[in-house]
Each structure stands twice: as structure tokens, then as C-alpha cells.
Amino acid sequence: MQSIQKVQTPKVPCSKKHYIFKLYASQLDDGYLDRIPIFQFILLSCLFPLWGAAASLNDILITQFKTIFTLSNFASAFVQSAFYGGYFIIAIPASLVIKKTSYKIAILVGLLCYAIGCTLFFPASTMGTYGVFLVALFAIAIGLSFLETSANTYSSLLGPQKTATLRLNISQTFYPIGAAIGILLGKYLIFGAGDSLEKQMSGLTGADRISFGEQALQKTLLPYKYIIIILVIAIIIFAITEFPMSKPKQTNTQDAKISETLSYLIKNNAYLKGIFTAFMYVGMQTAVWSFTIRLAMTLNHSINERSASTFMVFSYIAFFVGKMIANLLMDKISASKILLIFSIFGTLTIAYIMVVHNMSAVYAAIFVSGLFGPCWATIYAKTLDTVAERQHIATAGAVLVMAIIGGAVIPAIQGLAADYLGSMSYSFVVNLVCFAVVVLYAVGQVKYDRLTKEIQEG
Template structure:
């Protein structure tokens, strides 16, 4: 290894200090997977016009992407357990590169299914990355600073959305070109030549990504990383529960089940809103072209980044339940405005809603695991990660509604999803208040 690790590992897997270079390199991977997710939102708009797709069919981009997460999350966690965090990260980056390279034959074949296969391969790689990197970021340093490290990594993750959108806007969308209008007006050989040109444009950001991913993977490969795995043996007095026992326990844990449903609804809502923001802007302003409409998704990602900073501050002033109840209540109002106010201001409300998404994933994740006995935490965490399948389901539901009742009206799906988040944290607040009261009385 060319870049050595000079830290000491404790028996619990944590380190005596955070190796700064290793941590920053690890955190850069967070930006790589959010950049891919942001590009999907651009591809949905582009593919809908090129392949003459319905909103439902174009949303299958997200189904391919998040469906892979659902299928691979548990196998990825097993790779981490059997091998190492570093191996799982390098495997994920390799699959990410393979998926990007699959865009080349897909553009030549010119078929929607080939592009979906490439996106699916990318998502398999990203599933390995998310499964390994989130835990590793928390472990790679002192235990008391685990939350701080995760917050830093996820702040970089938010920046990745902005970078990915900029790549899509300037490298896929052509300035001043309305793809849908061109597809409706051109015929014959001119139409076929235009389709080939547009599909070739989709390759450009993935060429950049291949170079960036390969550079990051090389740096990780030549860098010595600590194992960050516990060396403490299991006690003979406490047998580890079987998978069947764990599954029975979790199925009978109502708080855990509510957390799974809430994470499903939240991820689906976030993906759906971002998937159709560009489409909403185009529907409400027919003079706008795709490249200009992409600005509104860029603003949404900036709001998402700022929302994280504000939420982190509010968490120091009040409980996470109060913060999330406030965020989700305002979010429901914003999404109802988007649904029912037939004016371009609805796009700005959709953009503003992204700031309210910021603290949801991590807070729902942590709150759901808090409802589980520590003996079942590892498996429970895997199921929470699998609830990301909401990102495959909700956009398709909204796409179906958009085809039948209109794009703007279809945003009612997201208002319902944010309501689920509100009621979940209202119930969590009541549970904690009751727990505190009972402990006070018994004392």
C-alpha cells in the first residue's frame, strides 16, 4: 500500500482517531452514488421524448434503479461481513463502471430496455457502496464522533446530486433544443439521425463518470484502510437469534413495521418529486426547453443541501420528532399547493419541498432501529435499507396517475406520502412521552 494507515483499532471496531485522508476519500464515494441518482432524473425526461414513452413507462428508470437496491442490499451486507468494507467498496465501484460502460452498446442498439439494463447494473454497484460506506463512515474513527462523520459524508452526498444534475444539464440536454418538439416535427431519415444524435449525448456524462470512478477506485486500492470490525467474541451465555426468530420478532414489532412503511413512503416521495420536477416545469410553461427546465431540479438539490444544514441546527434546539413533524407538515402543504394551484408558482413549491426532505432518511432510519432490541439490530438494518424499494414503486404510481389525470394532479401521491412521515413521528413522540412518564411514575 502506498498510503499507510497509522491508526489503532479498539476491540469494538472503532479507531483511536479518524484517518483524515482515508475518511475524505471514503466520503467522496457518497457523492458518486448521488450523482448517478441525479442523472436518472435527467434521463427520464430525455427517454420519454426519444422513445415516445408514457409517464408510467419513463418512470421505469427509477424502478430499475431502486429495484436493484432492494435485491442486492442483503447480499451486499454479507460480502461486508465475510470480506471487508474496502473489498465491498471496490466491488461496488467496479460494477458502477461496468454499468456506465453498458451505456455505449445501449446507445448503439437504441432500445429503452438496454438502457434500463445499464441503469440496473449501476444500481447493483451503488447498493454495495451504500451498504458498506454508511456503516464504515460511522466506524472509521472515535465512537463519540460517529454521528459527526456521517453528517459530513452525507453533506458531501448532497453535493453529489448537484454535480450529477449539472453533468446531465450541460452534457445531455442541448441548448435551445426542444427534443419533444423535434421528435414531433421531423420525419424519415432526419428523425432517425436526430434520435441517434440525442442518444449519443447520453454517453457524455458517463464517460466523465468512468474516469472519475476509476481514479477514486485506484486511490482506494492503493490506500491502506483499517478493518473497523469488532474483535470481541460472542459470549457463550447469549446465543445469537436465528433468522427465523429475528423475522418473527420484527413482524410482531409494530413500531418497527411503521418505520419500514414510513421509509418506503419517504424514499418513494423523494424520488417521485425529483423524477417529475423537470416534467412539471415543461407542462406549466410550454415555451421552455429541457435544458432550461433542468435549472429547477438544480435549485431543488441546492434546497436539499441547505435543508440538511438547517435541520442539523434545529436538532440541537429540539427533539428530532418535533423537527420532522414540522418539516413534514409544511411539506404536505407545499405538495397540496403543487397539486391544486394551476400556476407556474407550483414548480417553485415543488423545489422548496426538497429542503424538507433533507433530514428524513437518516432520522427515520435511526428512529426505526431504536424500536428494536440490540440483538436484532443488524438484520433490522438490512430490512430498513430494503425499504428503499419505495423509490421503484411510488414514481410508477405517480406516472400512471399523470397519464390519466395530468402531471400536476399526480403530485397528490407525494402529499399522501409526506402525511405518512408526519403521523409516524407524531406517534413516536407520543411513545417517548409515555415511556418517560412511566419511568417517572415507577421511580
């Protein structure tokens, strides 16, 4: 049985006695807690909808920018490239902040950078160039990289180890709530009523076209004003709440070298398989959501951007329902088997989107979002479980977050496929390949679980 150590708190300006919300749990030697601190866990889980809103607004921006800046599908996908590229670059620095300070400090840094990135939308809308908007999105991604690098791993640590995967799945359930809110903000604050932007701008030339585009870009500011307010409130609440360090006692995590950790991870085949699967999954999820609005408008030329964005609201509702169903099933079925079942049905559904060229394909895309439910959290938690030497856990989590770069690569590939094939429907073949990778990973996990059980019982 593990011994219990006294919980260390992050070094912040105020002393421990000044915390308004105290921690009522004890930390174990491996970094986990003896019980789940409910308030801290809920507060941490509330970070997930914050980056969910930012990610879903990208789907709105892709549609908006494609028309205003007259972009190809490939060029419009650079919204996701700038966004997820920030994740890739900052994940390792974020892990260093965690190792030198604490998860809480990294979260506060992330919230602050997120707010700064949202503020950059104001000069970007005034300058009115695509490149400046990409810079603002990259800045937001820096903050979100800190948040995801911290919160995904931290959620799994805030309680006993045996419920780590379920805990992360529960936290991830908050994500689609924020994503749906982001789409609704874009639907009513960015997209207007009437004809689609493409139809409205088709008859405009010269100064009139430029003026119309500038007015449309000004609307992109509105959602980010509300997000900034929420971020300021979140910074204050996190600052006055006590959180555990959640670092292993038996190893000196703060002295662990990045080079040693990377050397350990690169020799861990199971971990590398998890990284590749995470890369393909996040890329697929991002691509499906990036092009669902475009798919709807391609299959039905009579609807505008505001109407088409409703399908994304349904997608995030389906995502939420899928997560809830997966969480409930985990009481009776292993996470690996649930991942396998969901991914098999997901692969078949994407095949349907490719071959059926009517609006039922859009509803199939919504159904696919429901099948995304258990994927990221299960892949993330299972991959972290392969890191036996716990002094490497912070950096291992950061490298996993770096796999989110798939969100920058796969949508661009699908956009290129759509331009080359001349069909948005056929471009979903890219996602078919990605989901097939998840199926193969899940098969391997089911076999591993069975072998582990046989060894334990034998």
C-alpha cells in the first residue's frame, strides 16, 4: 500500500492559509490522490469547454475566411494549421513550466495567453488580412497548449489511479458543451441572415466588395469579447483555489532532463503507437468538424452559413451524448472494447458519407461526432499508462499534446483532396484512413488487456 505524503501547494504570492477553496485530499507516492477533490476536479473540468469553444469557432472562421479572402479549401484549412501548430511548438515548453513550478501555474499561464490571443483579434479585424488573423489564432493556441498539456494529465491525477481513464473521460465530456457554445456564438454573432456570403459578395466589386468584407470581419470580434470576460473570471478563481502538486515522491521529477525522457519514450513502442493514433484521431476529428458546414452547403446550395452551422451544433450535441454513453458503458465494458466498437461504426459511417451524395451524408457526419465520444480521452489515458517510469509523466503528456499537430495536417490534406478531386464528399476518404488507424489501435489494446488479465489470474 502506498504511503501518504503531505500535499505541497504551488508557490504563489499568497500563503496557503489565504486560499479560499481548500484541498481535502492527500497525495500518494505516485502523484495520484487518495480521493477525488470534487471542487478542484469540477473547476479543472471547466477548462475543457474553454478550448472547445475556441476550436469550434475555427470551423466558423474557415467558412467566413474562405469567402471573404477568396481562398481554396486547402488555403482555408490553414486556420487549423496555425491553431494546432501552436500546440505542437509550445507543448514541450509548457511541460517544462509544469516541472519547474506546478500544474496550477501552467494553467494560469495558459489562461493569460489565451486572453492575450483573443485580444489580438481586435487589431487583426482592423488590418483585415488573412495572415494577421492566423497570427492571432496561433497566439490563442499557445495558451491552449498550456491548458491542454496541464489539464489532460492533471485530470487523470486528481484521484485514485484505478479511475484515471474514467476521470479524464468525464472531464472531456465538458468539451462539447464549450464547442456547442462556440458554434452558437459564431452562428448568431458572426454569420448573418439572408443569402450566403458567397452569394452576397458575388455581385460586389471594387470598393463595395472591400467594404462589405471589412464589415463582415468586424463581426468576428464579438464572440471573443465574451470569452475574454470568462477567462478573467477563471484566472481569479484558479488563483484563490488550492491544488495539489501531483508529482511522484519517489523520483525527483523537477531534475528530470528532457533528453533522458525523450530517449526513454522513443524506445517505448506502445507509447509511440499511442502517439501516432492520437495524431491521426485529432486530425480526423478536426477535419470532419472543419468541413461539415462546407459539406452541407455543397450538397444543398439553398442554405446559407448560419443555417449550415446548425449542423455543427447537432454535431457537438452528438459528441456530448457519445461521451455520456461511453462513460456509462465503462462501468461494464473495458475502455478498450468501447473504443473498438465506436471506431468500427465510425469507419463505416465515414464510408457512407463518401458514397451517398445527399443531405443524409451530413446527418451521418453528425453521427460520426457521436462516435468520437470515447476516442481522445481513452487514447490519451491508455498511452500515458505505458509510461512506467513516472518521472517522465509530465513530458510524456506534453508529447501527447504535440500529437494534436494532426489537427494542422489532416484538415489541410482533406482540403487539398477536395480541391484535387473536385468533391467534398470524396475528400472524406482521408478521415476513413484515420479512423481505420484507430480501429487497429483499439484491437491491439483489447488484446493487451486480455493478456494482462490472463497473467494476473494465472
